[in-house]
Amino acid sequence: MKYAIEAKGLVKHFGDTKALQGVDLAARPGTVLGVLGPNGAGKTTAVRILATLLKADAGAAFVNGFDVCAHPEKVRQNIGLTGQYASVDEDLSGMQNLRLIGSLLDLTTSESKARAKELLEWFDLTEAADRPAKTYSGGMRRRLDLAASLVGRPSVIFLDEPTTGLDPAKREDMWDVVRKLVVDGSTVLLTTQYLEEADALADEITVIDHGRVIAHDTPLGLKRIVGGQTLSVQPTDPSRVSETTAILRRISGAEPKVLRAGVLAVAVNDNDALTETVARLASAGIGVTELSLHLPSLDEVFFTLTGHRVGTGLGIAAAERSRPQANGENS
C-alpha cells in the first residue's frame, strides 16, 4: 500500500455550489499532508468525504487501502477526526467525553478509563477532567477535541484547521502534538489557511482553491514557486525610508515595495539576507521599529499561483486570521 490517505478525482456539489471539482490527494504512511486553502476552497468537504461523513458525487477515496464507500466501517476503525465540526459534548466533562468514546470503541471500562487519564494528562487537562466541557477555554476545547479523536490510537488522523482561532503560543503547542503523532507512526492530513503552519508541519502540501488542486509540492518546492521569504523593515525615522530602500535593493537585487505606510518589503531567497540587512542598517545608523523575515501569506501564495487574490482582494485571509473564532468554511 503506497498511500495511507488517497483521494482520486473527488467531486461534490451542494445544489449549485461546486464544493469539489475533481480533487486528488495522497499521503504516504507516517507523513503529514498539508491541505492549504482559503475559506470555502473545499478543504472541509474533502476531509468529510475521507472520514466517511459524506459521500462524494464522483471519484474514489481510500484510507489505509480501504474504500470509504465500500468499507466505511473499516475506515472508521482506522481514523481519528478533529475539526471545527466534529465536536465533543459540552454538557459532559472531559473525562466523561473520553470514556464515552472509549466505550464506543469497544474498550473495556478499565481500558477506557486508563486511556482517558493518559490523554487528559498528555493534553494538560487533568485538573479540568471533571468539569463540563462548556466551562473550558477555547484552547482547552481544542485539546479535548483532539484527545477525543486519539482515544482509539488511530493510524490516520484528520485535523481540520486545528489551530484556527488559537493564539500563537497555543498554536505552537498544537504543532508539537502533531509532530509527536507522526513520530508515533500516524499519518496526518491537516487542513490550514496558513502557509506557515503547512511549512512547519507538512511533508507535502496540496493547495486547493474553488474545489480544485492548484499546486502540489514539498514545502520547499512550494516556497520556491511563490518566492521564498519576505523581509520587511520599518525605519523608526520615516525620513530615512529612501536610504533603507537603497540598502534593501542592494541586498536582494529586487525593488522593495511599500507594504504599509513606512514599511518596506522585499522578497529574499538568501538566508544571510537578514543578518546582512541588520549589519548595513546598523552601520548606516538607521533605527528600526520592525524587522522581520516571514513566509508569504496565503494571499500572496494565491496571487502567485493563480494571479488572483483570495476572496475579493480585500485580504480576507488576513481578516480571518485576526478574528478569534473564525467560522471556517460551511461547505
Added chain:
Amino acid sequence: MTITAEPMTLDTPVAASPAHRNRPFRLTRHSAALAKRALIKTMRTPEALIDVTIQPVIFLLLFVYVFGGAISGSQHDYLQYLLPGILGQTIAMGAVAIGTNLNSDIEKGVFDRFKSLPIGRIAPLVGSVLADVVRYALVTVMTIGFGYVLGFRIHTDPAAMVAGCLVAIAFALALSWVSVYIGMLVRTSGSAQGIMILIVLPLSFGSNVFVQANTLPGWMQAFVKVNPITHLVDTMRGLFLGGPVTSHLLWTVGWMIALVVVFAPLALRAYNRKV
C-alpha cells in the same frame, strides 16, 4: 490495544485495529453508553430535569388547588380524576425532548464525531430512546408518588397500576417518532421544540385531562373523542381507579400503531439521510 507505529509497507489494506475487538452485543453496549450520556445530560441541564420532576408536581398542585374546587367541588375527588390526566400530559410533553436533543447533537457537531466512529448508525437513536424510557419511568414515579402525598389512591391493584404506567410509557415512545421526524426536518433545535409543543399542547388541553368531555361544546367534543390523549388518560383511569378499559385501550393501541406506522419510516429515512 495499541496500534501505534504499525509498519504499513504491505501492499494490502491494514487490518482493523485490535482495539476494536469483536466483543458481542456491540449495538446494545454502544446504545447503553449513549443512553448513559443522554441521562448525564438530562441531570446536568436544569430545564430538562425540571420537565421530568418539578413540572408534574407544579401541575398537580396548581390544578388541584386552583381549579379543583370550582371544577369538581372536592379537591380530593378532583385529584383522583386529574392524576392520570397529568401523567398522560407530562409523559406526552416528555416526547418533545428526543427530537430537540437529536437536532442539537447534529447542530453542534456531536453527531459527526459519532459518525466517524465504528458504531452502528442507529446506535445514537437507540441510545436516546433507552434514555427516554428511563425519563418516562421517572416522570411516572414522580407523578404517582407526589399524587400519593396529596391523597391520590389506586383503587384497583398494583398489577393494574403498573399496566397503566406501561401503556403511558409505550404511548410516549410511539409519539417519539413524530418528535424524531420533526427534529430531523427542521434547522434548529429551538424550532423542533416549538413545533412539537404546538402539537402536544392542544392535544393535552383539548382532551379530558382536566375536565369531562361532556362539559365541552359539541365541536370540541368531537375533537376530544378522537384525541389519543383522551383515550390514553381514560385507559389509565380505568386501570388506576376501576371502570371500563377495553375500548379506550383499543383506541390507544390503535393510535400508537398509526403513529409508528406513519412516522417511524419517515423518521428513520430522515435520520439515515442526516446521519
